[in-house]
Amino acid sequence: MNRIVVVNWVAVDGIFSGPDGETDWFTPDEELASENLQNLPKASTILFGRVTFKMMEAFWPTQEARSRFPEIAAYMNGAEKHTFSTTVNSSSWQNSYFHKEISRETVTAIKETAKGDIVILGSGDVSMALHRLGLIDEYSLILDPQLLGAGKPFFRNINRTxxxxxxxxxxxxxxxxxxxxxxx
Known part of the structure; x- marks a missing residue:
């Protein structure tokens, strides 16, 4: 069965988004960007929470995204996107599906129909909920060489693992x- 892999950028102090959800602090690295681009197609399906979905939906289907980052935009627009939200239930972004709750049954059904691995990009609440359910197979943590001092910690409310x-x-x-x- 396909793996669920969490991919997240984390500062050395464990913060994955700034106080207002910003991610503009990532340290740029062309070699890392190239490697990430090579690894994306391994996952056919992306899991999101509402906040990350809305952020991605606002950019990846745009002409700007297709012009500036054609390969990533093609992947993001073509991949199946499953979003867990109690407030968002539709989108014009192609291949988008919505689920009201995070449950073992829903995630198992997604895994059974996925044509490759499943990746979670950002979406800390979804990652931690799936971790608590024992459904995460791997973590790919991009450790950024800085201390943010404030923001949202990635790992929270989980058991020792x-x-x-x-x-x-x-x-x-x-x-x-x-x-x-x-x-x-």
Missing amino acids: ALQLLDARVFPSGTVCLNYKVIK
Whole structure:
């Protein structure tokens, strides 16, 4: 069965979004961007929470996105997008599906129909809910070399969990990509 992989950018102090949800603090790195672009197609399906979905929906279907980042836009627009929200239930963004609640049954049904791995981009609340259900298979954490001091911590309200390091890579910017398997 397909894996569920969380991919998230995290500052050294564990913060993944600024006090107002901003992500403009990511340290740019061309080599990391190139590697991320190569890895995206491994996942055919993306899981989102409402906030991340609305942010992505506002950019990726646009002409600007297709002009500036053609390969990423093609992937984002073509992938199946499943959003968990009690308030958003439709979108004109192609291949978008909506679910009122995060449940083992819903996620299992998504896994059974996915044509590849499933990735969670951002969406901290969805990631932690799936973690609590024991449904996360891997974490790919992009550790940014800075301390934000304020913002939303990524890991919260979860039980102790053993992880196995699969791969670690340091990029020219000092950013480190850490890939972990969740030990179940």
